[in-house]
Amino acid sequence: MALPPPRASGSTRVVWRPVHRDSDVTPALRIASEWSWRFIVVVAGIALLAYGLSKVSEVLIPVLIAALVAALLGPMVTFAHGRGVPRPVAATVVLLGAIAAVAALITLVGQQVADGFAQLSDQAVEGVAEVERWLADGPLELSNQAVSGYVAQAQDALVANRSTIVSGALGFAVTAGHVVAGFFIALFTAFFFLLDGRRIWSWCLHLLPQAAQEPVDAGARASWLTLIHYMRATIVVALVDGIGVAIGAAILQVPLALPLGVVVFLGAFVPIVGALLAGTVAVLVAFVAHGPVTALLMLGVVILVQQIEGHVLQPFLMGHAVAVHPLAVILAVAAGATLVGVVGALFAVPLVAMANTLVSTIASDGDAPEEVREIERSDAPLAPDKPAPTPVSGEDGSGRDGGAQHGSDRGDGAAAEEGKR
Known part of the structure; x- marks a missing residue:
């Protein structure tokens, strides 16, 4: 940093102003500083976004699950719609079929667990006794008194933490309620993703600048x-x-x-x-x-x-x-x-x-x-179609939605024709 020379004699006031020289900062340091503040801004933005999403996790998680379900079932809906089945009917049948399959699997597994639980509980008691014998007669060579002491300590720990166990059970009940609510959110979201996924994406895409849309x-x-x-x-x-x-x-x-x-x-x-x-x-x-x-x-x-x-x-x-x-x-x-x-x-x-x-x-x-x-x-017949083209400016809201819907139908037909070829 250099200081300018004083004014000529006779002037009533002398002002000293520092002069900054970019040459005093090395190019490497300048580049590093520019990258650093940009990196800090990006990290702060990501942290702020993550904080905001964490506050709506009970809604965000079901929506993400619905996206996975739509990705799995969407090709089947598009395939059926391309062969003449109305899209609402295709989405309903495919989604209900998936739910029925999962429900049947859960019922079958529940019956298996109920039938084998009594036998497994008896075997668990025998297994615990076998572990006690192994601790006494195995390489550890623990005495029966030591093994009994460890078992007693475990029982005492369970008794001492009864309140924690009960509170955990209550917390599980609350969590189960959230899971049920999340299930219905995911169910309805997945249905609308399957039904109007392209229109939803088209609307989101139109929020971006025109140059970034493609x-x-x-x-x-x-x-x-x-x-x-x-x-x-x-x-x-x-x-x-x-x-x-x-x-x-x-x-x-x-x-x-x-x-x-x-x-x-x-x-x-x-x-x-x-x-x-x-x-x-x-x-x-x-x-x-x-x-x-x-x-x-x-x-x-x-x-x-x-x-x-x-x-x-x-x-x-x-x-x-x-x-x-x-x-x-x-x-x-x-x-x-x-x-x-x-x-x-x-x-x-x-x-x-x-x-x-x-x-x-x-x-x-x-x-x-x-x-x-x-x-x-x-x-090609199963791939997701492109969203509807951007509507002409000046159209009203109904025209925009209608254009998106017709674009979706045209996209389904094009995908079906390409699959036939």
Whole structure:
């Protein structure tokens, strides 16, 4: 920083003003400072957005679940509508059919659990006695008094924490009420996504500046195709995992084989770690029912199923369209579970896959990745249609909605014709 020379003699006042020289700041420091404040603004915006979303999580989570359901069932609705079935009828039948299938599965599993619970409880008592004998006669060589002391301490701990257990049960009841409310929110949201998904997206797209609509539209449609492909592959992988564990449990005569398969099926929706963690339930049941040898065999079945998933099913079904590096999957699942819990672990990978496709498409001026274009070509009758074109300015609200609806119908017909060709 330099100071200007004083005024000439005879002047009544001398003012000293500092002179800033950009040359005093190195280019590297200037660039770093510019990136730093922009990064701080972006992080602050993301944090503010996350805080706002956390306040409406009871609505946001059902909406996200509805999006997954729409991605899974939407191609079937579009397929039926392209063959002459009215879209409201197609959406209603497909959604009710999915609900009926889930209800039948829950009923079957409930009957299996009710029938096998008495036997499993008796085996659990025998398993606890066997563990006590192993602690006394095994490598630890604990005395009977020590084992009895540990059991007494566990019982005392349960008695001392009765209030905590009761409050936890009450909290579970409140959570169950939220789950029921969230179920109906997700149900109705999924129905309207299936019925008017293109009109909803068209309305959202029109909120953006005209110049941004085309690339964002291309990126969003490519991301939606990625989500559709991801949900299909995940369903197949989860079915194989669940059936494999159920068959292994049945061969080893482990009780509750079908419910254990359903637990693994649900756990497989969290990639890499979900099915493995759910498989530990089967190992524990095998240990309680038949001892450590059967438990080790059950563990081998779970590991074998995981190897088939990781080295055969995932690469073949997922392909490059939703390929996310295993390290990114683990980090995304861990971050989601840490921030939001089980829900975060469930949505982490599909959100990362969609974000990857969205950014890649927008960065390439609206050109979707080649892998996504291959999905769009192969699934032409099932692919989501483009939203209706932007209405001419000056139209009223009814004309805008009507144009969107007619555009949707034309898009369905075009998709059907392309599928026939």
